[in-house]
Amino acid sequence: MKTTLRRVLLQATSLIGALVLILCVGYKETLCAEIPEKAAQIIKKIEIRGTQRISTAAIKSSIRVKEGDRYSPLAVSQDVDAIWSLGFFDNIEVEFEELRDGLKLIFVVTERAMIDEIQFIGNKKIKTKKLESQITVKTGDYLKRYLLKLDEDKIKELYIKKCFNRVQVHAESKTTDGKTVVIFNIDEGPKIRISKILFDGNASFKRKKLLKQMETKRKRFPTFIFPGRFDSKKFETDVEKVKEFYMNNGWLDVDVGWDITYSDDHTTMDITLHVTEGERYSVENLSIDGAALFTDEELKGKLKLQEGGPFYLDAVDKDTYQLRLMYGEQGYITTAVKEKHTFSSEGAKVDVFFSVEEKDRHYIEKVKVTGNDKTRDNVIRRQLTFYPGEKLDTEKIRDSQRRLANTGYFDMESGMPAGINFEQGSEPNKQNIVVDVKEGRTGMLRFGGGFGANVGVFGDISYTDRNFDVTDLPKSWDDFLQGNAFRGAGEILTMRFSPGFERTEIMVSLTNPSVFDSPYSAGASLFNYLRWYREYEQQDMGARVSAGREIQRDFFVRLSPEFNIIEIEKRDDTEDTPQDVLDAEGSYLKAGLTLSANMNRTDNIYAPTKGYQGESSIEVAGLEVDIAKYKFQATKFNTLFEVPKWGKHVLAYGGTFGIAESTSGEDVPIFERYYAGGYGSIRGFRFRGVSPVDEKTGDQIGGDVLMLVSTEYLIPIYKDMIRAAVFVDSGKADEGVSDINFDRFRLSSGVGLRLNVPFLGRSTISIDYGIPIIKKEEDETESFSFNFGGGSSF
Structure with a gap:
């Protein structure tokens, strides 16, 4: 039976093959006869x-075949493609007519319809103008079906952003009386917001910890930041992030499922993520082979993975990098570190092996500087913490990059203002270090003004240059206008005229941060301040010089002699003047000497996200103002976490402590006392609204002790350009040294907004709303505080 069936199939196959062969030969003969005939x-x-x-002329101009040419199928095919590329046609066909002495070549085209009108049907929640701005097709365009499909997706994306997850969009075209209308039919569906995000099975981590791994958020205040929008693609990524978080903490067999439930009216949704954790893996054995420069204990002490501890999946790469870093700091930059881990057949245990291949130590042969067409080489080199001839230290290289970025000389908007790379030196174990900088705008001429809660409305005509060179005289007027003069030595020049209703400032200052490329700095300034307080007017004219030294990395000490003429005059429009103001009326000569120390170990001096900064000063003055003042201020910055595409969440906290004492046995004059309240102090209180008061008039007269503590949480809204702030301020200004205690502390809390606008340079617009929580009857409160355009708080 099988043999008969096989024979029948073989005969049928042979017959079909013969028929195909005959047809192919016949078609070939016909085609070969036809082509030569036309050709x-x-x-x-x-x-x-x-x-x-x-117009037919437009079409003919796009084709290459001309009358009188011999017929070529390839040339005609290419011309069809050329006509198609014009974008005006839905179909193109080629026909021939026999003439007596040749051929007539005919291109038959079907023109695309032109859109006469665009309609939207069913859009109730989003206005038609908004939809029209989103789509690609416009009236007067030729109708292209693929563009309609793209516009359907664009409209869907817009609705999904508005929380209409079930929106349906269908585009169609209709032609009536020769008029082509494109219609977008929209079924919006309900507006659905996320009400809850729940977890079950998460025995090892709290819900809040897992929510931090997700970009999907439930609806909460403020809704313009947390609208409760559900994006399926983003949510799927979030599920993977939760799994990755578990795996990075040792739960390698974790599984995460999810389901969604809707309210009866389908306006809210609850998401539940079901976590099956499994067993946590641990490190049974940890070994490092091939290391001679360091002991096993030294290397293992730097690792996150430890014997007997959890097996963190993300620590595998981090520990490998940490070992390379340790060798890189000692000059062994080519040392290879490989990691291998194996799973035990018994239980959730892992053996981890690191193999180290130590190679030659590298030394720095040359340090090259490139990209600096204006900044001098020596200005860049003095920021470097490494030198030719010493061993190559990758930690010093990273630190040098940070120092160069913090100078402000280079283009911060480029993302890499100062890159440091290696190139092979003259010997295998020698490297040249190439410092490549991108020049930025260091001089800023500003005509404008601003507003500060502490200083009121003010105008501002100022020029600041952080890379000034007083010896670089212009060779021509164009040289000066194009910014090719007075630039490149790293000197800091500031000239300011800032008139205002509450304060006027005139100031000229020049500082050389590294005299003759040494650790020493020098500077001088002339100033004239005029300030109108509620009870009196104060004018301060004088000059200051300073000399300093960098004691160690980022730690500076300065000595600043200063000579002032201070004039105090009571306000004529004040009915009751405090006795302290009357006692201080007149003109004073003041000669002072200030010893200050400051340190800045932040990652960025303009928008710090980690590190710390602090300043301490002691001032002793004589002649007609006999006082001694001490002040200390410090702030710490911590990055709590970073949300991709949003930015870093930063916690900043710190405080200020100050004491003023008279060295003549008399009271400290009112114009040298401390006040609290206002921007940069205790928000929610008025500027100088917290201090001891005159018993008779109730006016603030200042104190000899200042104590401030502040905590601020910065939340990125759009990178570091727009950030929200939540703050708590506390402190006081009190009468004397005996009041150094926590009695009479004020407390406030509130929210704020920080705007860093590029065209304002490095100025920040700060808006804060503070609510006094603990206050005294004599205090003066002010909920809103604004600061725009900078300005001294004198």
Whole structure:
């Protein structure tokens, strides 16, 4: 039976093959006969048919075949492609007509319809103008079906952003009385917001910890930041992030499922993530082979993975990098570190092996500087913490990059203002260090003004240059206008005229942060401040010089002699003047000497996200103002976590402590006392609204002790350009040294907004709303505080 069936199939196959062969041979003969027949003919005429709006001349100008040419199938095919590329047609066909002495070549085209009108049907929640701005097709365009499909997706994306997850969009075109109308039919569906995000099975981590791994958030205040929008693609990524978080903490067999439930009216949704944790893996054995420079204990002490501890999946790469880093700091930059881990057949245990291949130590042969067409080489080199001839230290290289970025000389908007790379030196174990900088705008001329809660409205005509060179005289007027003069030595020049209703400032200052490329700095300034307080007017004219030294990395000490003429005059429009103001009326000569120390170990001096900064000063003054003042201020910055595409969440906290004492046995004059309240102090209180008061008039008269503590949480809204702030401020200004205690402390809390606008340079617009929580009857409160455009708080 099987043999008979096989024979029948074989005969049928042979018959089909013979028929196919005969047909192919016949078709080939016909085709071969036809092509030579046409190819031998001359194209006598070319005709375009089917056009309505497009001129035949425009089509003929796009084709290469001409009348009188011999017929070529390839050339005609290429011309069809050329006509198609014009974008005006839905279909193109080629026809031939036999003439006596040749061929007529005919291109038959079907023109695309032109859109006469666009309609939106069913859009109730989003206005038609908004939808029109989103789509690609416009009236007057030729109708292209693929663009309609793209516009459907764009409209869907817009609705999904508005929390309409079930929106349906269908585009169609209709032609009536020769008029082509594109219609977008929209079924919006309900507006659905996320009400809850729940977890079950998460025995090892709290819900809040897992929510931090997700970009999907439930609806909460403020809704413009947390609208409770559900994006399926983003949510799927979030599920993977939760799994990755578990795996990075040792739960390698974790599984995460999810389901969604809707409210009866389908306006809210609850998401539940079901976590099956499994067993946590641990490190049974940890070994490092091939290391001679360091002991096993030294290397293992730097690792996150430890014997007997959890097996963190993300620690595998981090520990490998940490070992390379340890060798890199000692100059062994080519040392290879490989990691291998194996799973035990018994239980959730892992053996981890690191193999180290130590190679030669590298030394720095040359340090090259490139990209600095204006900044001098020595200005860049003095920021470097490494030198030719010493071993190559990768930690010093990273630190040098940070120091160069913090100078402000280079283009911060480029993302890499100062890159440091290696190139092979003259010997295998020697490297040249190439410092590549991108020059930025260091000089800023500003005509404008601003507003500060502490200083009121003010105008501002100022020029600041952080890379000034007083010896670089212009060779021509164009040289000066194009910024090719007075630049490149790293000196800091500031000139300011800032008139205002509450304060006027005139100041000129020049500082050389590294005299003759040494650790020593020098500077001088002239100033004239005029300030109108509620009870009196104060004018302060004088000069200050300073000399300093960098004691160690980022730690500076300065000595600043200063000579002032201070004039105090009571306000004529004040009915009751405090006795302390009357006692202080007049003109004073003041000669002072200030010893200050400051340190800045932040990652960025303009928008710090980690590190700390602090300043301490002691001032002793004589002549007609006999005082001694001490002040200390410090702030710590911590990055709590970073949300991709949003930015870093930063916690900043710190405080200020100050004491003023008279060295003549008399009271400290009112113009040298401390006050609290206002921007940069205790928000929610008025500027100088917290201090001891005059018993008779109730006016603030200042104190000899200042104590401030502040905590601020910065939340990125759009990178570091727009950030929200939540703060708690506390402190006081009190009468004397005996009041150094926590009695009479004020407390406030509130929210704020920080705007860093590029065209304002490094100025920040700060808006804060503070609510006093603990206050005294004599205090003056002010909920809103604004600061725009900088300005001294004198």
